[in-house]
Amino acid sequence: xxxxxxxxxxxxxxxxxxxxxxxxxxxxxxxxxxxxxxxxxxxxxxxxxxxxxxxxxxxxxxxxxxxxxxxxxxxxxxxxxxxxxxxxxxxxxxxxxxxxxxxxxxxxxxxxxxxxxxxxxxxxxxxxxxxxxxxxxxxxxxxxxxxxxxxxxxxxxxxxxxxxxxxxxxxxxxxxxxxxxxxxxxxxxxxxxxxxxxxxxxxxxxxxxxxxxxxxxxxxxxxxxxxxxxxxxxxxxxxxxxxxxxxxxxxxxxxxxxxxxxxxxxxxxxxxxxxxxxxxxxxxxxxxxxxxxxxxxxxxxxxxxxxxxxxxxxxxxxxxxxxxxxxxxxxxxxxxxxxxxxxxxxxxxxxxxxxxxxxxxxxxxxxxxxxxxxxxxxxxxxxxxxxxxxxxxxxxxxxxxxxxxxxxxxxxxxxxxxxxxxxxxxxxxxxxxxxxxxxxxxxxxxxxxxxxxxxxxxxxxxxxxxxxxxxxxxxxxxxxxxxxxxxxxxxxxxxxxxxxxxxxxxxxxxxxxxxxxxxxxxxxxxxxxxxxxxxxxxxxxxxxxxxxxxxxxxxxxxxxxxxxxxxxxxxxxxxxxxxxxxxx
Numbered sequence: 001x002x003x004x005x006x007x008x009x010x011x012x013x014x015x016x017x018x019x020x021x022x023x024x025x026x027x028x029x030x031x032x033x034x035x036x037x038x039x040x041x042x043x044x045x046x047x048x049x050x051x052x053x054x055x056x057x058x059x060x061x062x063x064x065x066x067x068x069x070x071x072x073x074x075x076x077x078x079x080x081x082x083x084x085x086x087x088x089x090x091x092x093x094x095x096x097x098x099x100x101x102x103x104x105x106x107x108x109x110x111x112x113x114x115x116x117x118x119x120x121x122x123x124x125x126x127x128x129x130x131x132x133x134x135x136x137x138x139x140x141x142x143x144x145x146x147x148x149x150x151x152x153x154x155x156x157x158x159x160x161x162x163x164x165x166x167x168x169x170x171x172x173x174x175x176x177x178x179x180x181x182x183x184x185x186x187x188x189x190x191x192x193x194x195x196x197x198x199x200x201x202x203x204x205x206x207x208x209x210x211x212x213x214x215x216x217x218x219x220x221x222x223x224x225x226x227x228x229x230x231x232x233x234x235x236x237x238x239x240x241x242x243x244x245x246x247x248x249x250x251x252x253x254x255x256x257x258x259x260x261x262x263x264x265x266x267x268x269x270x271x272x273x274x275x276x277x278x279x280x281x282x283x284x285x286x287x288x289x290x291x292x293x294x295x296x297x298x299x300x301x302x303x304x305x306x307x308x309x310x311x312x313x314x315x316x317x318x319x320x321x322x323x324x325x326x327x328x329x330x331x332x333x334x335x336x337x338x339x340x341x342x343x344x345x346x347x348x349x350x351x352x353x354x355x356x357x358x359x360x361x362x363x364x365x366x367x368x369x370x371x372x373x374x375x376x377x378x379x380x381x382x383x384x385x386x387x388x389x390x391x392x393x394x395x396x397x398x399x400x401x402x403x404x405x406x407x408x409x410x411x412x413x414x415x416x417x418x419x420x421x422x423x424x425x426x427x428x429x430x431x432x433x434x435x436x437x438x439x440x441x442x443x444x445x446x447x448x449x450x451x452x453x454x455x456x457x458x459x460x461x462x463x464x465x466x467x468x469x470x471x472x473x474x475x476x477x478x479x480x481x482x483x484x485x486x487x488x489x490x491x492x493x494x495x496x497x498x499x500x501x502x503x504x505x506x507x508x509x510x511x512x513x514x515x516x517x518x519x520x521x522x523x524x525x526x527x528x529x530x531x532x533x534x535x536x537x538x539x540x541x542x543x544x545x546x547x548x549x550x551x552x553x554x555x556x557x558x559x560x561x562x563x564x565x566x567x568x569x570x571x572x573x574x575x576x577x578x579x580x581x582x583x584x
Contacts, residue, residue: 043171043457044173044457044462045462045464045468046173046174046177046462046464046466046468046469046470047171047172047173047174047457047469048172048468048469048470048472048473049169049170049171049172050169050170050172050473051165051166051167051168051169051170051555052164052165052168052169052170053164053165053166053554053555054473054476054477054555055128055129055135055139055170055172055476056098056126056127056128056129056139056165057126057127057129057480058100058124058125058126058161058162058164058165059124059125059127060102060123060124060125060161061079061099061102061119061120061121061122061123061124061125062092062118062119062120062121063121064121065078065088065118065120065121066120066121067080067085067086067120069088069120070085070086070087070088071086071087071088071089072087073087073089074086074087074088074089075087075088075089076088076089076090076091076115076116076117076118077113077115077116077117077118078117078118078119078120079099079111079113079117079118079119079120079123080120080121080122080123081101081102081103081104081106081107081109081121081122081123082101082106083099083101083109083111084099084111084113084117086120088118090118091116091117091118092117092118092119093113093116093117093118093119093125094115094116094117095114095115095127095131096112096113096114096127096131096133096136097113097114097117097119097125097126097127098110098111098112098113098125098126098127098136098139098140098143098144099111099112099113099119099123099124099125099126100123100124100125100126100143100149100159100161101122101123101159102122102123102124102158102159102161103121103122103156103157103158103159104122104156104157104158105157106146107146107149107151107157107158107159108145108146108147108148108149108151108159109144109146110126110140110143110144112140113125124159124161126139126143128476129476129479129480130475130476130479132175134175134176134178134179134182135175135178135472137178137182138173138178138181138182141181141182141185141451141454142170142171142455145451148164148168149161149164150163150164150167150168165555166555166558171455171456171457172469172472172473173457173469174463174466174467174468174469174472175466175467175469175472176463176466176467177457177460177462177463177466180460181454181459181460184454184459184460185450185451185454185459188450189447189450192443192446192447192450195443195446196440196443196444199436199439199440199443202432202433202436203433203436206429206432206433206436209425209429210426210429211380213422213425213426213429214376214379214380214422215380217376217380217418217421217422218376218377218380218381218408218418219261219408220261220262220265220408220410222418222421222422223410223414223417223418223421224262226414226417227262227263227264227414230413230414233264233411233413233414234264234411261408262410264410264411264414265408265409265410265411266408266409267406267407267408267409268406268407268409269403269404269405269406269407270362270402270403270404270405270407271403271404272368272407272409273362273364273365273368273369273374273407273409274332274362274363274364274365274369274374275362275363276360276361276362276363276399276402276403277325277360277361277363277399278336278355278356278357278358278359278360278361278399279297279323279324279325279354279355279356279357279359279361280322280323280324280356280357281322281356281357282296282314282318282319282321282322282324283321283322286317286318286321288315288317288318289314289315289317289318289321289322290312290313290314290315290318291312291313291314291315292313292314292315292316292317292318292319293313293315294313294314294315294316294318294319294326294353294354295309295310295313295351295352295353295354296310296312296313296314296318296324296353296354296355296356297310297333297347297349297353297354297355297356297359298310298311298312298356298358298359299335299336299337299338299342299356299358299359300342301347302333302334302335302342302345302346302347302359303341303342303345303347304345304346304347304379305347306347306348306350307333307347307348307349307350307351307353308350308351309351310351310353314354319354323357324354324355325354326352326353326354327349327352327353327354327355327361327363328349328352328363329349329350329351329352330348330349330350330364330366330371331348331349331361331362331363331364331371332346332347332348332349332361332362332364332371332374332375332378333346333347333348333349333355333359333360333361333362334346334359334360334361334362334378334385334397334402335358335359336358336359336360336396336397336398336399336402337358337396337397338358343386343396343397344378344382344383344385344386344397345382346375346378346379347375348371348372348375360397360398360399360402362374362402367412368409368412369409369412369415370412370415370416370419372419372423373410373415373416373418373419374407376418376419376422377407377408381405385397385405388401388405480553527556527559527560528560528561528563528564528567528569531546531557531560531561531564532564532569532570532583534546535570535581535582535583536583537582537583538582538583539582540573540574540580540581540582541580541581541582542574542579542580542581543557543561543579561581564581565581568584569583569584570582570583570584571584
């Protein structure tokens with residue numbers, strides 16, 4: 001049997017899942033009225049394109065249960081929108097199901113459930129109408145795609161499961177081919193996962209490499225060969241001795257005991273190599289203080305970088321009416337406040353700029369130290385510097401603590417050589433990171449490319465001996481069709497059938513009229529006829545009036561009522577959520 005090529009209905013939204021190499025196959029939601037077979041043969045032989053609602057039943061998780069009710073000593077898995085992340089003492093469901101995260105930023109993500117379990121608020125439970133392991137696994141790969149599901153909401157997005165059941169069509173291969181597809185997906189995606197894990201280690205290695213380079217640079221190991229070739233270089237200790245009023249070196253405050261520096265190096269403090277100050281923020285209440293031509297740096301812009309421009313500027317009035325000062329190019333900045341990564345990060349100014357009160361500026365003595373060497377030193381000492389903060393709340397540095405920070409100071413010519421070598425090694429690391437990013441992007445696209453091939457029928461070969469998917473669909477339809485209701489006494493030629501408890505007159509008349517007709521044939525021409533015949537002139541009928549009494553499914557009702565409306569036999573009398581219908 002050959003599958004049919006389908007085109008989207010006018011105005012139908014498209015839910016992507018993958019259509020090209022490295023993209024996501026587009027699953028076109030088709031209305032039930034468009035399910036007739038065509039001649040194009042867009043699907044592989046034996047495939048079908050049924051509605052999602054024909055294959056699975058979707059119910060909502062228990063909205064009364066939240067993560068706060070998880071029990072550490074519970075026996076049964078509990079699923080939230082984040083996955084199987086809790087335990088409970090009791091369970092509400094048993095067997096296989098796909099758990100859909102239905103609310104939140106990651107809505108559309110799916111998880112597998114089996115055994116005894118519970119699904120709490122913000123989840124949906126997806127169960128195929130037949131218990132088939134291969135169908136279950138195939139559907140999991142198909143539905144575990146955030147882009148497949150139609151969504152509503154803005155601040156808090158949610159999955160529109162009802163819309164997906166009614167309008168989203170899915171590619172359905174023969175059952176045996178599903179088994180082959182799942183086996184191949186498991187094999188290939190395992191290799192993709194292994195590649196991603198290996199790639200993830202590269203960033204860790206590059207981070208350690210950069211740290212090792214800085215540690216070697218700031219201890220003298222990186223330039224040991226340079227010192228052997230430049231024995232006539234004037235040591236930093238002699239430079240200090242020649243500068244009147246300078247310190248002759250301070251004891252190491254945050255280093256290990258017995259640390260030895262190379263010959264010509266000096267252990268000193270930041271105060272020995274420059275003046276430390278901070279800035280301020282002109283009043284935000286005065287617009288005239290801002291958007292001038294004076295650069296102004298905030299602490300968020302200090303992130304181990306070189307600053308060549310600023311996000312904000314201040315005016316001459318802002319400069320004159322605040323405690324800012326214009327710092328020269330070459331000034332080294334150190335962020336003093338922040339519990340995240342900010343505190344301890346550093347930058348070098350390549351422009352004249354002012355700063356805010358949360359940044360310490362080291363205006364260097366260029367006869368003693370090179371700006372970029374101090375910049376690299378601060379990066380090397382990042383964790384140690386962060387521990388130097390104080391305060392009962394978030395730890396913070398201040399200008400005095402920055403002045404007291406220790407510094408390994410090599411001779412100025414050696415500083416320039418250190419900077420040159422560090423830059424060369426960091427350039428190499430940046431090139432490797434660039435190659436990593438390209439490789440990662442390629443591997444990340446592999447998953448979608450593999451899934452695309454799977455759902456187009458290109459991942460595994462077709463077998464003409466496979467039972468076609470149409471047979472599977474018929475089996476599902478039979479499985480989900482309700483058992484025939486027992487004949488009433490009237491229908492057996494006896495007395496009147498008593499009205500079922502809780503069934504109103506309208507529902508009873510619909511039920512009796514439907515039962516008097518021939519048995520239901522899902523999506524056959526008889527269903528609209530049976531519904532129309534049961535509707536008495538002048539009366540309004542809701543979906544529940546018919547489906548609850550007859551066993552007709554919601555999907556069958558939607559299709560049938562649409563057919564009747566298109567033929568002009570019925571008209572809608574209520575709004576969408578409370579829609580009711582009567583004979584035209």
